[in-house]
Amino acid sequence: MKAVVRTRSLPGLLLALLLAALTVLSAGSPPASAATSVSTVAEALRKSPVYVDPAASAQLSSADAHALAEQIKHADKPLFVAVLPAGYPTANLFQNLRTATGITGLYAIRLGDRFDARADSSVLPRTAVQNLVTSVQGEKNAKTQLTDFTHGALTNMGGSAPSSWGSSSGGGGVSYTALITAGAVLVAGGAGVYTLVRRGRRRRAEEQRAALDRLRVVVDEDITAFGEELDRLDFHPAEAGADDAMRADYERALDAYEQAKSFMAAATKPEDVRAVTQALEDGRFSLALLTARREGRPLPERRPPCFFDPRHGPSVTDAGWMPPGGAPREVPVCAADATRLADGRDPVVREVDTDQGRRPYWDAGPAYGPWAGGYFGGGLLPGLLVGTMLGSMMATPSYAADYGSGYGDFGGGYDGGDVSGADFDPGDFGGGFGDGGGGDFGGGGGDFGGGF
Known part of the structure; x- marks a missing residue:
């Protein structure tokens, strides 16, 4: 089901901005007694991605907080960072903060010298959150820890920043002159805001095109390789011994070849590549069926392609494999790679171009999710890729059910930055402080109970 997006006319947008500004200005500053309430933290995060509690100001200076906020805004990602004092109440903190903020995103909290994070699964899978938190867990300096976490998170997460960032609240009492002046400034700048929104959309469209262009090289290689297989087959429907079943197999293979070329020619975003593969x-x-019929062998069962390179054709068995730093698992392999693994040799792995040079496709970034999903459908791929870059990104329930329905910055699967209020999965934000994000904040001693 596609989300319904309502567009506003420019006058309507300007009016909404004016009303929002008047509401903020008339509200004034929150009372000092509410400075550390969850609602106050949430209100601050709706206006800026970084909040530093006054009682924790020694951990992160105003200049460092501002620099971190600018980095997040520039990346256009829904990452929220809160720095709180060590004694801050932790019961259901992540869930309550997500509810009060009401915005889909990734929430990171530094509490004293402890750190943890939670995210809506549509923005970043739980496994990816755990890995990111663990990677910075040993850093005691708040600036270093938050900077490193932010860099890793912005690289991996999906979604866009909420439109509310960049607005500012007024001081205490506000005169009618100030209200009128603020309204006039907003009306005058409304056209600029509208232009910025359109510019952001154009930028994301350009990112989609760039990702598809890079992916197109790999897909064209796949299509060419399959065409060469058809040529090497040297099958003629009228040849001696050919029967209707063989001709049907051959016709289906030719149709698939033409469909792949047609789908790729019509592709406008990386998600479209899934139909091609x-x-x-x-x-x-x-082709495997046709070959078996021609050679008089039993027909092969339908199996996924070789995990290491789908161009190797359907797999014939499962073999043990372990990615660097990952856990061992069984993957489907072709006969040639099964022999290599049995002999202690490396399999022939499909590598693709990345900014860091040639890398296996499972370490090449989110655009290859739809490409791999077309080969390994039916919920198989996330289990095969556990512990890899691509596997962490693909672990969301929505993506596992339908590869290519939206991936990273390349389509409509992520809704990060959307205002959802309290309508979110509480399981994404449950667990004790450290239980879900991958950290170790009490050695199992239960310092934070069951609800950060």
């Missing part, structure tokens, strides 16, 4: 996989299985 799915067609290629269907075609390769048809």
Whole structure:
């Protein structure tokens, strides 16, 4: 189901901005007694991505907090960072803060010298959150820890920053002159805001095109390789011994080849690539059936393609494999790679171009999710890729159910930055402080109970 997006006319947008500004100005500053309440923290985070509690100001200077906030805003990601004092109440803190803020995103909290994070699964999978938190857990300096976490999070997370960032609240009492002046400034700047929104959309569209261009090189190689397989087959429907079943297999393989070329020509975003690789996989299985019929062998069962390179064709068995730093698992492999692994040699891995040079496709970034999903459908791929970059990104429930429905910055799967209020999955923000984010904040001693 596609989300319904309502667009406003420019006058309507300007009016909404004016009313919002008048509301903020008339509200004034919150009372000092509420300085550390969850609602106060949430109100601050709706206006800026970084909040430092006055009682924790020694941990992160105003200049460092401002620099961190600017980095997050510049990346256009829904990352929220709060620095709180060590004695801050932790019961259900993440869930309550997410409810009060009401914005889909990634929430990171430094509490004294402890750190943890939670996220809506549509923005960043729980496994990815755990890995990011663990990677900075040993850093005692708040600036270093938050900077490193922010850098890793912005690289991996999806979604866009909320539109509320950048607004500012007024001081204490506000005169009608100030209200009128603020309204006039907003009306005058409304056209500029509208222009910025359109510019952001254009930028994301350009990112989509750039990702598709990089992905197109890999897909074209796959299509070419399949075409070469068809040529090497040297099958003629009228040849001696050919029967209707063989001709049907061959026709399905030819149809898959033409479909793959057609789907790729019509692709406008990386998600569209899933249909291409799915067609290629269907075609390769048809060729496997045809080959078995021609050679008088039993027909092969339908299996996923070789994990290491889908161009190797359908797998024939499962073999043990462990990515660097990951846990061992069984992956589907072709006969040649099964032999290599049995002999203690490395399999022939599909590598693609990245900014860091040639890398295996599972370490090449989010655009390859739809590409891999077309080959490994049915919920298989996340289990195969646990512990890899791509596997962490693909661990969201919505993406596991339908690869290519939205991935990172490349489509409509992420709703980060959207205002959802209290309508979110509490499981994404549950657990004790450190239980869900991957940290160790009490050695199992229960210092934070069951609800950060």
